[in-house]
Amino acid sequence: MKNVNDKSTDVVQLAHGGGGRMMHQLISEVFASIFDASGLDCSNDAALLPGQQSRIVFTTDSYVVDPLFFPGGDIGCLAVYGTVNDLAMRGARPAYMSVGFIVEEGFPINDLKRIAESMRASAQHAGISIVTGDTKVVDRGHGHGLFINTAGIGFVDHDLVIGVENVQPDDAIVLSGDIGRHGLAVMACRQELALETSIESDCASLAEPILKLIDARIDIHCLRDLTRGGLASALVEISESCRAEIVLNQAGIKVLPQVAAACEILGLDPLYVANEGRFVLFLPAEQVNLALEVIDRSCADSKPVVAGRVSAVGNPRVILRNEYGTERVIDMLSGDQLPRIC
Amino acid sequence: MKNVNDKSTDVVQLAHGGGGRMMHQLISEVFASIFDASGLDCSNDAALLPGQQSRIVFTTDSYVVDPLFFPGGDIGCLAVYGTVNDLAMRGARPAYMSVGFIVEEGFPINDLKRIAESMRASAQHAGISIVTGDTKVVDRGHGHGLFINTAGIGFVDHDLVIGVENVQPDDAIVLSGDIGRHGLAVMACRQELALETSIESDCASLAEPILKLIDARIDIHCLRDLTRGGLASALVEISESCRAEIVLNQAGIKVLPQVAAACEILGLDPLYVANEGRFVLFLPAEQVNLALEVIDRSCADSKPVVAGRVSAVGNPRVILRNEYGTERVIDMLSGDQLPRIC
Numbered sequence: 226m227k228n229v230n231d232k233s234t235d236v237v238q239l240a241h242g243g244g245g246r247m248m249h250q251l252i253s254e255v256f257a258s259i260f261d262a263s264g265l266d267c268s269n270d271a272a273l274l275p276g277q278q279s280r281i282v283f284t285t286d287s288y289v290v291d292p293l294f295f296p297g298g299d300i301g302c303l304a305v306y307g308t309v310n311d312l313a314m315r316g317a318r319p320a321y322m323s324v325g326f327i328v329e330e331g332f333p334i335n336d337l338k339r340i341a342e343s344m345r346a347s348a349q350h351a352g353i354s355i356v357t358g359d360t361k362v363v364d365r366g367h368g369h370g371l372f373i374n375t376a377g378i379g380f381v382d383h384d385l386v387i388g389v390e391n392v393q394p395d396d397a398i399v400l401s402g403d404i405g406r407h408g409l410a411v412m413a414c415r416q417e418l419a420l421e422t423s424i425e426s427d428c429a430s431l432a433e434p435i436l437k438l439i440d441a442r443i444d445i446h447c448l449r450d451l452t453r454g455g456l457a458s459a460l461v462e463i464s465e466s467c468r469a470e471i472v473l474n475q476a477g478i479k480v481l482p483q484v485a486a487a488c489e490i491l492g493l494d495p496l497y498v499a500n501e502g503r504f505v506l507f508l509p510a511e512q513v514n515l516a517l518e519v520i521d522r523s524c525a526d527s528k529p530v531v532a533g534r535v536s537a538v539g540n541p542r543v544i545l546r547n548e549y550g551t552e553r554v555i556d557m558l559s560g561d562q563l564p565r566i567c
Numbered sequence: 568m569k570n571v572n573d574k575s576t577d578v579v580q581l582a583h584g585g586g587g588r589m590m591h592q593l594i595s596e597v598f599a600s601i602f603d604a605s606g607l608d609c610s611n612d613a614a615l616l617p618g619q620q621s622r623i624v625f626t627t628d629s630y631v632v633d634p635l636f637f638p639g640g641d642i643g644c645l646a647v648y649g650t651v652n653d654l655a656m657r658g659a660r661p662a663y664m665s666v667g668f669i670v671e672e673g674f675p676i677n678d679l680k681r682i683a684e685s686m687r688a689s690a691q692h693a694g695i696s697i698v699t700g701d702t703k704v705v706d707r708g709h710g711h712g713l714f715i716n717t718a719g720i721g722f723v724d725h726d727l728v729i730g731v732e733n734v735q736p737d738d739a740i741v742l743s744g745d746i747g748r749h750g751l752a753v754m755a756c757r758q759e760l761a762l763e764t765s766i767e768s769d770c771a772s773l774a775e776p777i778l779k780l781i782d783a784r785i786d787i788h789c790l791r792d793l794t795r796g797g798l799a800s801a802l803v804e805i806s807e808s809c810r811a812e813i814v815l816n817q818a819g820i821k822v823l824p825q826v827a828a829a830c831e832i833l834g835l836d837p838l839y840v841a842n843e844g845r846f847v848l849f850l851p852a853e854q855v856n857l858a859l860e861v862i863d864r865s866c867a868d869s870k871p872v873v874a875g876r877v878s879a880v881g882n883p884r885v886i887l888r889n890e891y892g893t894e895r896v897i898d899m900l901s902g903d904q905l906p907r908i909c
Contacts, residue, residue: 242704272698285665323627356614362584366709376718
């Protein structure tokens with residue numbers, strides 16, 4: 226299918242970073258094929274390491290969000306919560322994290338302090354310790370103010386194995402709250418747009434609700450936070466990994482009126498917009514009410530809903546059913562509708 | 568001392584990334600003071616995590632080397648060996664690593680593949696598994712081709728506590744080989760210089776010699792690899808951390824003739840030039856011969872030497888004594904003589 230003479234496929238494009246189809250292609254063609262032998266786990270955001278008494282979960286992410294400060298957060302809390310959430314999505318208790326700063330020459334030291342302080346406060350709030358770090362400076366014009374990389378270690382103290390491989394037919398899918406806030410909050414304050422809205426990022430730690438779900442003995446099959454590519458990409462990714470058919474109910478998917486309005490203006494579909502404090506939970510249908518209760522108690526700013534279910538296994542696709550019963554198939558975006566939102 | 572009206576101190580400068588005095592100031596003023604409460608360990612390159620059956624060592628580094636390919640290596644093997652070596656310096660067996668790519672739009676995918684392949688081969692050689700990763704793409708003009716961040720996890724299966732806090736008076740200091748190759752190899756192939764030399768980077772895994780030293784029951788007090796800032800900065804840093812007076816013998820410090828010649832031309836002091844496959848070892852004097860033998864057997868391309876000793880504790884300084892008995896005090900560079908060599 227791929228035309229080898231097509232120059233555009235020979236270099237990395239912005240869309241390769243968008244969490245959509247092109248990113249998955251890049252990962253599978255470049256990294257998965259080369260790193261396969263060393264045991265890289267490409268279908269989950271964090272690796273579960275074998276052979277330890279309490280199992281270790283290990284994850285990494287880089288943050289290149291533009292701008293660095295946005296309503297509801299900044300690159301610092303984004304980096305901490307992003308790492309905490311990747312650990313939580315494997316059912317791990319976040320324990321330790323590293324932070325690597327790549328700073329561009331000329332970056333204001335006061336901004337660096339403000340971001341470090343935001344990281345300290347977020348780490349304290351999420352119960353993770355920043356234990357090791359690194360700083361590199363690149364010459365002016367060869368960076369973009371600040372990039373941050375974090376890696377995190379968490380411990381799994383229970384017997385649940387949470388991962389895409391455990392999705393079951395008839396699983397209910399709970400969505401932890403309204404969607405689309407983070408992507409819109411970042412987009413709205415970009416210089417070229419400067420949209421006047423009151424949208425704040427949903428950036429938050431998801432460790433508490435997840436650990437409480439585990440304490441409540443919810444038989445969690447799979448968890449995924451809805452970052453780059455939004456709810457749609459997360460579900461398509463899961464569906465493709467475990468060959469599940471997923472049916473979503475449009476009525477169950479909440480979007481704040483100001484988010485919906487901004488999406489209208491910008492021509493965006495909130496299903497594909499990034500979140501930084503929302504997750505989907507795959508679980509046995511009979512445990513749904515208890516799970517909703519637990520999430521409701523531990524997530525202050527959002528209301529969990531049953532968003533859909535796994536209707537079958539063996540026919541990987543995601544279907545959105547609206548209130549009139551009309552269905553459409555949801556695909557991953559090829560590229561990226563919102564570059565550099567995390 | 569600091570003039571608050573001096574604008575140059577209010578922004579990050581290239582010299583803040585050089586491993587010298589300015590970098591230490593930035594770390595202590597910005598990061599150490601803010602992250603202190605969360606347990607950040609600023610005096611070692613990797614954190615030792617408490618409370619596990621086999622102790623865990625955790626480290627991170629970002630790589631911004633320019634150019635990405637240089638004689639003797641590339642950013643990929645540099646990133647793998649850098650992480651492996653930070654783990655080894657705490658006496659840990661390297662086990663798992665993460666890799667985060669920050670790619671600039673337009674970067675050739677073939678180069679990305681070549682670098683990923685180099686990482687795979689280096690990881691296999693060093694016995695570490697790449698288990699988790701992340702890719703971000705930044706728009707053209709806001710990166711510099713490719714930055715890589717890695718984090719690593721290693722396990723300590725012995726009772727030695729290796730760290731700057733264990734340096735003892737009368738410790739011998741063994742240097743694992745000749746110095747200055749990596750920095751010169753990178754500098755020599757920069758476009759603006761294009762110095763014609765045969766210098767290859769010393770970029771290599773140090774896990775094997777360190778693990779063999781531990782197997783041989785060498786009572787290792789402190790280890791440090793000689794990266795940014797070179798031998799001089801590493802020793803000044805150790806001396807200041809543990810308040811030790813260190814005396815170095817110039818005669819024991821080997822520099823290849825082509826490295827010495829290139830240093831002449833560029834006006835550099837090899838004591839401050841970065842290495843990526845060399846370390847210093849602090850140990851009881853009576854174990855020196857055994858240590859030299861072990862290192863000699865496991866480092867193919869270098870010859871270990873006794874480079875100096877800890878002459879006292881309580882008077883932190885590093886003295887270089889030449890063959891005529893003349894002494895000079897070695898300080899950390901303020902900034903950086905070679906930006907972006909790792």
